[in-house]
Amino acid sequence: MDTKIRPKVLFFDVNETLLDLTKMKQQVGDALGGNQDLLPLWFTTMLQYSLVVSASGRYEPFGHIGAAALQMVAANNNIIISEEEARKVILSGLRGLPAHPEVKEALTQLKQAGFTLVSLTNSSNEGVKKQFESAGLTEYFDERLSIEDVGKFKPFTDTYNWAANKLNVKPEECMLIAAHGWDVAGALWAGWRAAFVSRPGQQIFPLAPKTEIEESDLKAIANILTTYK
Missing domain, CATH: 1.10.150.240 (Putative phosphatase; domain 2)
Structure with missing residues (x-):
């Protein structure tokens, strides 16, 4: 697969990826x-x-x-x-976590570039709603998905399959953006593409398939994704 082709949907992990813990x-x-x-x-x-x-x-x-x-x-x-x-x-x-400093600028860049942005979190529906309201992130996302609705936490393959089906896209048309090696590994094994945000203390799992993008913050990832056609 040509990795320069745009994913149809960008799925974002929430805790630590978007929000500062x-x-x-x-x-x-x-x-x-x-x-x-x-x-x-x-x-x-x-x-x-x-x-x-x-x-x-x-x-x-x-x-x-x-x-x-x-x-x-x-x-x-x-x-x-x-x-x-x-x-x-x-x-x-x-429920009172702030967004990382570069997150809003990066999300704005991706949204203006025409990407569909969806959050995919292990937090509950009520929890992520309050998190986004507190951090000022609600307006950036087309949908919020919580594993509460499928009843299985990431990184179960069923959970990524469920999320892809919710957006009516194939696994290979999805990209997960996350700051956890286990989450990225789960998405890749489910047939998704992935971008890893290497927040301090976080590492890619060496036994997982190779991650398409690895950068230190979300803005650097947005810069790369907006070059895709």
């Missing part, structure tokens, strides 16, 4: 007794158990899984956090 990570660190070193463990535990839930044929909101992961990491470090407290930390943190 710094403020939320500080809140989580405070809940863990100020131990910032535990933040990566909390995040990977949240992702691990989102996959456990989906692999078991179940669904729980992403924020609830994040809260449960917070309780687990806390307990392993002799910190007791109630379910109510944990959910308050995670949900308030997720």
Whole structure:
């Protein structure tokens, strides 16, 4: 396939790709007794158990899984956090995140170039609606998709297939733009194209197919995509 051909739909991951998690990570660190070193463990535990839930044929909101992961990491470090407290930390943190500095300019550039922009997130429908309202991103997107409607978290292949079907496009006509190696890998294995935003601390999964675009921020990716025909 000619990689210079425009994708019909650009799908965007939300958390960390579009939204800056710094403020939320500080809140989580405070809940863990100020131990910032535990933040990566909390995040990977949240992702691990989102996959456990989906692999078991179940669904729980992403924020609830994040809260449960917070309780687990806390307990392993002799910190007791109630379910109510944990959910308050995670949900308030997720829903008040700012966009990364270059995001609005990049989205404007892509929209003016005629791309269809769709968000595809593990967050709930209500959660992403509030996130976009808080960050001022609502106007940039043609549609918002949440895995809540399919009941399986990314990176399950079924989830990418569902998203492509929702937009009535073939997998090879889709491009995922994300800052997580696992998300990019899942999209590529589902037959999508992908662009990786190499936010600090994020890496491409070496065993996945080669990613078409890899840049340090969304504006650099937009600059490349607007050269496609």
